[in-house]
Amino acid sequence: MTSFLFSILAEAPIHEPPKQQASIADSIPMMLMMVVVFWLFLIRPQQKRQKEMTNRINALKTGDRVVTTGGIHGTVSNVKDGPTLVLKVDDSTKLTVDKSSIANVLPKEA
DSSP: OOHHHHHHHHOOOOOOOOOOOOOOHHHHHHHHHHHHHHHIIHHHHHHHHHHHHHHHTTTTTTTTTTEEETTTTEEEEEESSEEEEEESSSSSOOOEEGGEEEEOOOOOTT
């Protein structure tokens, strides 16, 4: 029985041929595809939303209803040339806020 095992082991090759390792050139297309997928599904839509919001904030005019990042709902009563505007929150309450703090511009019928 042991001689049978030794004969089988003797016939087996001592060294296996080396396995071919993947080169960097093989993995570059996969990395490029991953970058493209990230750009298409994550970066590009976020840039598009940010650009639309910037355009809406730049187009603000008196009478527009907005919501700030702090959750304050108000109506724009004065748009200044600088980075601020005046919100009318109540009949007697007006707040000066940064344009960058505007989170949402509500539609007219809201």
